Amino acid sequence: MVSSSFHQEGDYLPPPSFQSYEEIKRARDKETREIAKHSWQLNEAHDKWVLETTALAVKHVKSERGTAPAHFVFFLMGSAGRKEQGVFSDQDHGIVFEGKDDIYQEYFLALGAEIREGMAVVGYPRCEGKVMASHPRWCHGKENWKAQIDQWVKEDKWAALRHLLTFIDARPLIGKRKLLKEVKDYVFYLVEEEPYLLTRLSQNISYLHQGVNAFGKLLPDEKGPYAGSLHIKDVGFFPFVHAMRLLAIKEGVHETSTLDRIQKIEEIYPFAEGKENSFKELLKLRADFAEKQNSYNDVHYIPIDELTKTQKQRLKSALKEGKHLFQQTKKLVESGE
Missing domain, CATH: 1.20.120 (Four Helix Bundle (Hemerythrin (Met), subunit A))
Structure with a gap:
């Protein structure tokens, strides 16, 4: 079983413990019903099964496209990001990687798509709003992420600010946690420099x-x-x-x-x-x-x-x-x- 502790140790991702997404789904369904009434245990289990799914997705993409070309972090948002999932939960996730979008984004979008499809098989429905690492909005290099945030702030519209609020609940699951921290620190910096932004988020x-x-x-x-x-x-x-x-x-x-x-x-x-x-x-x-x-x-x-x-x-x-x-x-x- 993939250990949930590895995500604190950098980029290292152990090999998956399962051979298929269907196998992960069967194991998940069995365990979920056993712990359904215990919120903390249930959310720990959700993390575990998404970790297993992601490990298998990384393996599949590696076999087709080679090893990831840059350090990255895969993160969860929504109720998963807040560790407040119920028995059933959909997908909300993204990726931050080192380097520029025009060089590496294609690879990580492919990884995001593999994770999306794997999670769907395991029992996590695709997000109808496409808040997933397979969408260019939620998969960027670190500096491009900052540019994305600048654009949301500049637009100052309901949908753009809602994206920003969604991102704030991002929680790293695997990879280089520092990448996500730096992007979120940039949001905190903008709010400190421009206090009106917090008011606009509140109005949202x-x-x-x-x-x-x-x-x-x-x-x-x-x-x-x-x-x-x-x-x-x-x-x-x-x-x-x-x-x-x-x-x-x-x-x-x-x-x-x-x-x-x-x-x-x-x-x-x-x-x-x-x-x-x-x-x-x-x-x-x-x-x-x-x-x-x-x-x-x-x-x-x-x-x-x-x-x-x-x-x-x-x-x-x-x-x-x-x-x-x-x-x-x-x-x-x-x-x-």
């Missing part, structure tokens, strides 16, 4: 889905396939995720998981204190229904009628804490303090 996530009405009643979907269920990701996770991401950018925090960010941020901003337990409650609540989740969309919904009285109370409390954290963060950021 101004809308907050309501999970509880003025009378303290939970607000599930009223129609459709998930009628009676609450979108736990939109109304529960995102207020915490968005707030901690903004404050991580403001303070130059490299940690990507929301829980790790809270631990760092609460030392600086008292209004973030205690929010860790509320976010853990939401992760646990989603995990409690893992056995009933049979698709990627299922992961995002919690059936309200199946909650106990205690679960409902804890859910309402967590939603309230998330809303408060979100509002306080936006107030702080947009005041320019």
